[in-house]
Amino acid sequence: MKHLIDPTDLSVEEIDGILNLALDIISNHDKYKEACKGKKLATLFFEPSTRTRLSFEAAMMELGGNVLGFSSADSSSATKGESVGDTIRVVGCYADIIAMRHPKEGAPMLGSMVSPVPIINAGDGGHNHPTQTLTDLLTIKREKGDLNNFTIGLCGDLKFGRTVHSLIKALSRYEGIKFILISPKELKVPDYIITEVFEKNNIDYREVTTMEEVMPELDIIYMTRVQKERFFNEADYVRLKDTYILDKSKLKNAKETLSIMHPLPRVNEISTELDDDPRAAYFRQALNGKYVRMALILTLLGVNV
Numbered sequence: 001m002k003h004l005i006d007p008t009d010l011s012v013e014e015i016d017g018i019l020n021l022a023l024d025i026i027s028n029h030d031k032y033k034e035a036c037k038g039k040k041l042a043t044l045f046f047e048p049s050t051r052t053r054l055s056f057e058a059a060m061m062e063l064g065g066n067v068l069g070f071s072s073a074d075s076s077s078a079t080k081g082e083s084v085g086d087t088i089r090v091v092g093c094y095a096d097i098i099a100m101r102h103p104k105e106g107a108p109m110l111g112s113m114v115s116p117v118p119i120i121n122a123g124d125g126g127h128n129h130p131t132q133t134l135t136d137l138l139t140i141k142r143e144k145g146d147l148n149n150f151t152i153g154l155c156g157d158l159k160f161g162r163t164v165h166s167l168i169k170a171l172s173r174y175e176g177i178k179f180i181l182i183s184p185k186e187l188k189v190p191d192y193i194i195t196e197v198f199e200k201n202n203i204d205y206r207e208v209t210t211m212e213e214v215m216p217e218l219d220i221i222y223m224t225r226v227q228k229e230r231f232f233n234e235a236d237y238v239r240l241k242d243t244y245i246l247d248k249s250k251l252k253n254a255k256e257t258l259s260i261m262h263p264l265p266r267v268n269e270i271s272t273e274l275d276d277d278p279r280a281a282y283f284r285q286a287l288n289g290k291y292v293r294m295a296l297i298l299t300l301l302g303v304n305v
């Protein structure tokens, strides 16, 4: 039995297998419509979500399986003091696979230690979001045709943004990728990413504070929301929340082949005037999330079609 807690729980070969399976699901959707008949996915969301929870649920439905779960801690027995471990042991009696989001870093890992069924980390605090990373990798593969040899600008809240931490870890295993980290000094990537990922693996990265100074270099710009829910101080959030707003004027020196990505939800980071620009990939990215989660469910359940 395999769990997915951290993006590096999957080897590059296993990731390639999941992405290729997702591409086959896109091309041959009907072939998979009963692949999980009789199987159940539990979605245990102790923190709010639109895309991750609903795309997991849609994924299982499109595989012919069923879904159960809760969408907030308030509607679970966590409010009565039940531990994550006990919750997982019990839900493991009802479901074949569990997708879990929790505000505390490490909670899905704790769950995986006692779970009788595969656990998928659907986001743990400011730590990791490995299924968003699979979504992002599938999007890059579809938009760019390759997961090697490009320059990516990661922009916004690089301190609390778990999607960025997971994506950096995953992309660091591919060839020829240059990372440009665009953030205010208060929201720089955590030190462990610099030392354990970039420096340890001799990866090309640099830190800047404006997107304008690097825009002409970028093949991908990955915008992120300032994570209001992780701030200790409302005044700091208000001061930093609109540091970066991507709009038409900021793209005047950008490549025609640029891809604009965002894990969503968006607040103000990308002007809606860009939504119809062919370079705007963020809604295609959200759709890719459903297909890649279908592929992940099949892989972790060991279902071959």
Ligand code: CP
Pocket: 048, 049, 050, 051, 052, 053, 123, 132, 263, 264, 265
């Ligand atoms: N990208 C993402 O994780 O979105 P949700 O918080 O809506 O699931």
